[in-house]
Amino acid sequence: MYTLAEVSNEEVMRMRASDRAYATLLDEIQSGVLRPGAVLGEVEQAARLGVSRTPLREALGRLAADGLVAQQSPRVTVVTAIDADDIREIFEVRRALEESAARLAAERGDAAAFAQLAHDFARVDLDGHGAGADGRDAYYALIADFDLALDAAVANDYLTAALRTVRTHLVRVRRLARDNPARLAASVAEHRLIAAAISTRDADLAAHATHVHLHNALHSILESLTASTGSATGAPAAPVVEPVGARPRL
Template sequence: MKESSNLAVEPRSRIGRLQGQDAYEQLLDEIRRGDLKPGARLTETEIASRLSISRTPVREAIRRLEADGLVAHEPRSGATVRTLDYAEVMELYEMRTVLEGTAARLAARAATDVELAELEAINEEMREARGDAQRLFALNQDFHRALILAARNRFLVRSANSVHSALMILGRSTLEVPERASAAVTEHAAVIRAIRAGQGAAAEETMRAHMESAQQTRLRLLRTSGSPVPAPEGDSE
């Protein structure tokens, strides 16, 4: 009888974990799409009702988002999507520029032909996916993830994952801007060429330029979308 009881509990526990993962992925996607904007309240009862699950996996999902730095607890408001100020946005992109520039330099030394072929294939898919913002976003994530893994540095991978998670708060992808999507493909190709040639310094410089272009597009998006992130005084670009 006892063994039967244990067998009955395990599936329920597994279902709970799956629901928690589903709730986390759903809320993460809503933050990324901008459906849940900075400052939006995350109410367990509302989310549980909307996703047709219990409050327990929703609570777990909110805790995970808080651990990721995407959610904060505000007095009298409870859990809310974090709002980044201008300085934090700049710091986030500065950190991303450093990490991904370093990844490109290390990849020039460590990347295999298979990894380079994968980067080229992903970038070609991006070229063909222009106009499909959701597809472009997913492919761009794949490209940068593959590049970072090609650097062969586990500590860099962890740091980059943390920065990428924080970027979700900013909502819309810069690749929704048509000219940015086109430029990103060209910039990716330049990074790949430098890596394939084993030119570490050139790969890092090219990746840094790519990140800085993305940062400029992000700042323009924030200023034109009514975002709570202000432009610094005197910045007219």
């Protein structure tokens, strides 16, 4: 018989193994190491990740709930594919969530924190250290900081949980897009405008700027996908890029 303490410790260790397996598989799926269609055999993955089958099943269950894997048989799971239609659907949800989040952040957020973020976006150097990779990495880190500040400002667990699910898929979506320096520079300016609008508590501008940013991002990703695979159809109209400080059109 186990004591209560022993059972609790065993449960903690099992959960840690499950979390570790989930984190590793999530990173490999998002980075493309595990490509769409890759087979995740239960026995093989448990041995590779150094966990027993129970925590592996829990990790796979979480990934299935995220929509990143699908079960083909009781012991075989595959990485799901993502295509142009999936991307459009993700952005439909993203638009609804992020526009609402931007509006709420303008009403509830720490103005000084978003003013600092706007300042930081204005100072982004995408060609930092000559090669450019460091500058892009710093920009993506800044976006992560912006997302954290947005979540804290919204202060709505239901909304932020939904946003986390969408962001999980966005990592895969961004990887499908070609490296586009012009689009990346425009994205920096768009994020600066969103942060600045939130800092001045202009909820309408914050929501509108978010809408423009997502429209442009979707168009760029679908255009990139079309160029690489020819599979994207029905892409939206040409992107609308508005200068920093522009007011929403009525």
